[in-house]
Amino acid sequence: MEADSKLIIAIDPGATSTKFALYAESEPLLARNIRHSQEMMQAFKGKPLIEQCEFRSEAIRAGLETESFRVAEFAAAVGRGGLLRPLASGTYRVTQKMLDDLRAAPRGEHAANLGAFLAQEIGNEANAPAFVVDPVSVDEWPPRARLSGSAQLPRQCLSHALNTKAVAKRFAREQQRDYQGLRLIVAHLGSGVSVSAHENGRMIDVNNSREEGPFSASRAGSVPAMMLVDLCFSGKRTRKEVETLLFREGGLYSYLGTDDLAKVEDCIATGNEKAALVWEAMVYQIAKEIGAMAAVLQGRVDAVLITGGMAHSPRLVKALRDFVEWIASVYIYPGEDELQALAEGALRVLRGDEIPLEY
Numbered sequence: 321m322e323a324d325s326k327l328i329i330a331i332d333p334g335a336t337s338t339k340f341a342l343y344a345e346s347e348p349l350l351a352r353n354i355r356h357s358q359e360m361m362q363a364f365k366g367k368p369l370i371e372q373c374e375f376r377s378e379a380i381r382a383g384l385e386t387e388s389f390r391v392a393e394f395a396a397a398v399g400r401g402g403l404l405r406p407l408a409s410g411t412y413r414v415t416q417k418m419l420d421d422l423r424a425a426p427r428g429e430h431a432a433n434l435g436a437f438l439a440q441e442i443g444n445e446a447n448a449p450a451f452v453v454d455p456v457s458v459d460e461w462p463p464r465a466r467l468s469g470s471a472q473l474p475r476q477c478l479s480h481a482l483n484t485k486a487v488a489k490r491f492a493r494e495q496q497r498d499y500q501g502l503r504l505i506v507a508h509l510g511s512g513v514s515v516s517a518h519e520n521g522r523m524i525d526v527n528n529s530r531e532e533g534p535f536s537a538s539r540a541g542s543v544p545a546m547m548l549v550d551l552c553f554s555g556k557r558t559r560k561e562v563e564t565l566l567f568r569e570g571g572l573y574s575y576l577g578t579d580d581l582a583k584v585e586d587c588i589a590t591g592n593e594k595a596a597l598v599w600e601a602m603v604y605q606i607a608k609e610i611g612a613m614a615a616v617l618q619g620r621v622d623a624v625l626i627t628g629g630m631a632h633s634p635r636l637v638k639a640l641r642d643f644v645e646w647i648a649s650v651y652i653y654p655g656e657d658e659l660q661a662l663a664e665g666a667l668r669v670l671r672g673d674e675i676p677l678e679y
Contacts, residue, residue, distance in 0.1 A: 326395035330662035399435025401455025403427035414450040453665030486661035509630035534605035537579035540570030607643035
């Protein structure tokens with residue numbers, strides 16, 4: 321590491337893990353994925369999410385001490401953005417108002433809500449700024465995209481904005497183009513599926529993977545509305561059970577009892593016709609959503625970018641190419657390197673390439 325390199329810590333809290341990584345500017349130095357046992361997480365059941373901060377912070381510090389890194393050396397700390405109010409894309413300073421909103425959690429509790437708190441704690445100790453980058457609540461929609469068909473049920477923009485934006489900007493750099501001048505479709509294929517349309521540097525539409533769009537490994541995506549109404553009022557399921565059915569036991573899991581794409585593809589290889597049908601239906605729905613975003617961009621698309629964990633599957637990528645390559649050239653960015661995206665967002669501010677936004 322060069323003596324004048326800016327040392328950045330990036331933190332991504334998950335439901336049962338805390339990931340963190342250190343970067344000397346954009347060069348990775350250390351990455352850790354700390355798994356939290358079921359027994360440990362059970363101790364926080366029914367308690368406010370904020371009470372997990374102390375033990376997660378201690379886990380991060382223990383990982384740093386093992387590698388002899390000192391918090392005082394950090395130039396910035398950056399955390400995963402949580403369920404904040406709708407906001408524009410960018411890198412945001414962690415402020416008291418942001419922390420107050422995350423503590424109150426009006427849009428729901430999510431492990432990502434802890435990212436700002438953990439970054440602020442380490443930033444304060446290092447006398448360095450704390451940031452979040454492109455939270456899931458990034459909202460750049462035009463007014464017409466917000467109408468759902470019922471005045472009582474407006475669409476909400478919640479998406480995998482961090483990875484989606486990072487991949488779009490990476491593609492622009494590789495093509496030596498300006499992101500603001502590109503018209504892109506980005507399909508994030510992870511535990512949820514977000515397919516977005518990008519124009520003039522803005523994500524002008526995207527399906528909310530919690531409640532619409534293609535099904536994925538464990539999420540149901542769009543489902544027949546009246547059948548869902550009947551289920552909710554049948555008296556056979558509680559609200560929590562319906563949520564579990566849609567968000568954790570939907571998709572591949574609902575049909576096949578597993579949310580592991582590799583296992584599903586192994587079943588297909590042995591001649592399992594049901595597995596083949598469900599897999600084909602998922603690919604079909606993803607392709608339809610990509611086609612819908614092509615319509616949003618009026619058919620003028622510079623590229624289709626496929627990213628997320630499922631993009632590691634050559635079988636799935638080939639099938640999607642067969643469906644959508646007529647729209648535009650398809651580029652593959654497997655995985656979702658969100659820690660790198662967080663560090664890059666902080667680095668752009670430290671270098672003066674971007675002005676930090678205020679929440």
